[in-house]
Amino acid sequence: MAESVDAPRASHPAGIDDDPAYREAVVDLLAVIAYGEISAFERLADDASLAPTLADKLDLATVASIELGKVAPLHARLRELGVDPFEAMAPFRRPIDEFHRHTAPADWYEGLVKAYVGDGLADDFYREIAAHLDPVTRDLVLSSTEEGSHAGFVVDRVRAGIAADHVLGGRLALWGRRLMGEALIQAQRIAADRDALSAMLAGGSERPGLDLAEIGRMFTRLTERHLQRMGELGLEA
Amino acid sequence: MAESVDAPRASHPAGIDDDPAYREAVVDLLAVIAYGEISAFERLADDASLAPTLADKLDLATVASIELGKVAPLHARLRELGVDPFEAMAPFRRPIDEFHRHTAPADWYEGLVKAYVGDGLADDFYREIAAHLDPVTRDLVLSSTEEGSHAGFVVDRVRAGIAADHVLGGRLALWGRRLMGEALIQAQRIAADRDALSAMLAGGSERPGLDLAEIGRMFTRLTERHLQRMGELGLEA
Numbered sequence: 001m002a003e004s005v006d007a008p009r010a011s012h013p014a015g016i017d018d019d020p021a022y023r024e025a026v027v028d029l030l031a032v033i034a035y036g037e038i039s040a041f042e043r044l045a046d047d048a049s050l051a052p053t054l055a056d057k058l059d060l061a062t063v064a065s066i067e068l069g070k071v072a073p074l075h076a077r078l079r080e081l082g083v084d085p086f087e088a089m090a091p092f093r094r095p096i097d098e099f100h101r102h103t104a105p106a107d108w109y110e111g112l113v114k115a116y117v118g119d120g121l122a123d124d125f126y127r128e129i130a131a132h133l134d135p136v137t138r139d140l141v142l143s144s145t146e147e148g149s150h151a152g153f154v155v156d157r158v159r160a161g162i163a164a165d166h167v168l169g170g171r172l173a174l175w176g177r178r179l180m181g182e183a184l185i186q187a188q189r190i191a192a193d194r195d196a197l198s199a200m201l202a203g204g205s206e207r208p209g210l211d212l213a214e215i216g217r218m219f220t221r222l223t224e225r226h227l228q229r230m231g232e233l234g235l236e237a
Numbered sequence: 238m239a240e241s242v243d244a245p246r247a248s249h250p251a252g253i254d255d256d257p258a259y260r261e262a263v264v265d266l267l268a269v270i271a272y273g274e275i276s277a278f279e280r281l282a283d284d285a286s287l288a289p290t291l292a293d294k295l296d297l298a299t300v301a302s303i304e305l306g307k308v309a310p311l312h313a314r315l316r317e318l319g320v321d322p323f324e325a326m327a328p329f330r331r332p333i334d335e336f337h338r339h340t341a342p343a344d345w346y347e348g349l350v351k352a353y354v355g356d357g358l359a360d361d362f363y364r365e366i367a368a369h370l371d372p373v374t375r376d377l378v379l380s381s382t383e384e385g386s387h388a389g390f391v392v393d394r395v396r397a398g399i400a401a402d403h404v405l406g407g408r409l410a411l412w413g414r415r416l417m418g419e420a421l422i423q424a425q426r427i428a429a430d431r432d433a434l435s436a437m438l439a440g441g442s443e444r445p446g447l448d449l450a451e452i453g454r455m456f457t458r459l460t461e462r463h464l465q466r467m468g469e470l471g472l473e474a
Contacts, residue, residue, distance in 0.1 A: 038291070041298055045282035054275070054330070055323050058308065061278055065302035071295065086292050093291070 016081070016134055025200035026137050027081060031088035032096075032190065032197075033126060033144050034074040038089075039096050040119060041068040047111030056108070059153050063115060070144045077140055091193065095186040102182050109161050113172050116154040117229055118179050124225050125187070128218050132200065158233045173235045180226055253318070253371055262437035263374050264318060268325035269333075269427065269434075270363060270381050271311040275326075276333050277356060278305040284348030293345070296390050300352060307381045314377055328430065332423040339419050346398050350409050353391040354466055355416050361462050362424070365455050366438065395470045410472045417463055 016023050044064035051057035075085040103118070105111035123145035130141040162169040191198045201215070230236070253260050281301035288294035312322040340355070342348035360382035367378040399406040428435045438452070467473070 038295055038298070041302075042282070042286065042294075045279070045298075045301070046286075049279065049283075053323075054326065057279075058275055061275070061282075061305055064282070065278075065305050068298055068302050086290075089291065 016137070021196055021199060023081065024196035026133070027078060027083050027088050028091075028194050028197045029126075029129065029133075029141065029200075030074045030078050030137070031083075031085065032092045033141065034071050034078070034085060035089040035092045035096055036122060037067045037070045037074070037144070039100060040064070043100055044111075044115060047105055047108070047115070050105070050108040050111055052108060056157065060111070060115070063153075067119075073140060074144060077137075092190065095189045095193075098189075099182055099186045103179055109158060109168060109172055110175050112154050112158055113175055113233060113235075114179055116158070116233060117176050117226065118183065120229050121180065121183055121222065121226055124222050128222070129201065155232055158235075162234050169235060172233070173230070176226075176230050176233075176235055180223075253374070258433055258436060260318070261433035263370070264315065264320050264325050265328075265431050265434045266363075266366065266370075266374070266378065266437075267311045267315050268320075268322065269329045270378065271308050271315070271322060272326040272329045272333055273359060274304045274307045274311070274381070276337060277301070280337055281348075281352060284342055284345070284352070287342070287345040287348055289345060293394065297348070297352070300390075304356075310377060311381060314374075329427065332426045332430075336419055336423045340416055346395060346405060346409055347412050349391050349395050350412055350470060350472075351416055353395070353470065354413050354463065355420065357466050358417065358420050358459065358463055361459050365459070369437065392469055395472075399471050406472060409470070410467070413463075413467050413470075413472055417460075 016026055041064045044060055044067065048057045048060040048064065051060055078085040078088055103114060105114055126141050126145045130138045130145075133141060158172070162172070191201075253263055278301045281297055281304065285294045285297040285301065288297055315322040315325055340351060342351055363378050363382045367375045367382075370378060395409070399409070428438075
């Protein structure tokens with residue numbers, strides 16, 4: 001390897017066609033994001049039924065639709081790579097469904113916090129990974145993780161709820177911690193099951209990856225962003 | 238009135254600003270369509286959970302999102318007219334919710350037929366009304382009733398289902414008739430409650446409307462289109 005250890009982390013140098021392991025990792029990544037968006041749609045559409053007003057319902061339904069709209073470009077790219085998107089998504093259904101099963105919101109506010117904190121966490125994670133990808137995949141991943149205009153809506157609603165009911169703030173703070181914990185459990189499971197995906201993160205003899213220290217720093221950044229989001233909602237983390 | 242009875246039916250001649258009754262009718266019309274789309278989203282997103290495969294689920298969820306996407310332009314126009322969209326929609330929540338309560342699909346196929354036949358019927362009705370509107374409102378109504386690309390998807394699925402299970406065909410034929418009946422009951426209720434809307438259809442001293450014979454012909458056309466849709470699904474009507 002010509003690169004020095006101190007060289008800035010570059011995007012994946014090899015094309016997707018030259019490296020079957022990398023290609024497999026990209027397929028996994030696009031598939032897990034796509035299934036995540038489909039299940040985000042389902043969950044948000046479902047949570048919208050808890051909305052206290054029709055305006056709230058419409059706002060959350062709109063967020064759900066925006067998530068769903070991100071699926072088509074991911075599926076199109078998977079098809080370009082010669083892969084059936086539904087086969088590619090299959091391995092990720094269980095961990096993501098499990099995440100949602102373990103984090104079913106008990107009320108409207110828990111649903112809002114989950115939409116904000118859970119999706120934010122996933123998006124941050126994919127953006128971290130994006131830095132290590134070839135440009136085509138990177139752009140696709142980044143555009144799939146763009147926050148919609150819904151952020152402000154959730155922040156306003158949650159802050160108003162806490163202001164009106166102090167007990168709610170304590171409950172939602174715990175809830176945010178639980179979301180983080182459950183997300184880590186399922187991310188762990190995916191990393192354990194999907195060799196190509198974790199190998200891509202870890203790197204290999206021919207391409208740069210993350211060493212343990214870097215993985216540690218990445219988790220520190222993810223945690224900081226999580227705490228920041230909790231703070232934006234007015235919640236202790 | 239200078240117009241002869243045989244003159245072709247023109248779009249509403251007066252601007253929306255010149256005629257408070259017409260303006261009220263337009264507000265009602267945009268509001269009922271908008272709430273119809275929101276509740277279509279809710280129902281379709283809910284029915285998507287009945288989907289036998291993930292591909293089917295994604296298809297129906299996409300249809301739901303397309304319906305929701307039609308709400309924003311309708312709301313924008315209501316706001317332009319100085320009206321709060323949520324207040325304008327309020328009178329239509331009960332009849333539309335009642336329609337859905339009385340036509341909750343028992344399974345995936347009933348949900349598909351409802352998406353196709355129910356939405357088709359509503360769209361046909363709004364298109365009939367559109368002929369009597371000022372150009373701005375007409376274009377907005379017509380773009381809200383455009384069929385998405387989902388038609389083919391529903392037809393394929395229902396036809397395959399009937400081919401595999403003959404009893405299903407009989408059940409879905411009855412279901413289609415019930416959808417038509419419930420739609421008429423709720424349309425009747427809306428017409429009875431919303432004077433401006435029915436007055437717009439009936440016309441008045443200063444503008445052309447539909448006489449009884451024309452209303453009869455309109456219902457004949459709506460029924461014919463309904464029978465045609467049932468036929469496309471492979472169902473006896």
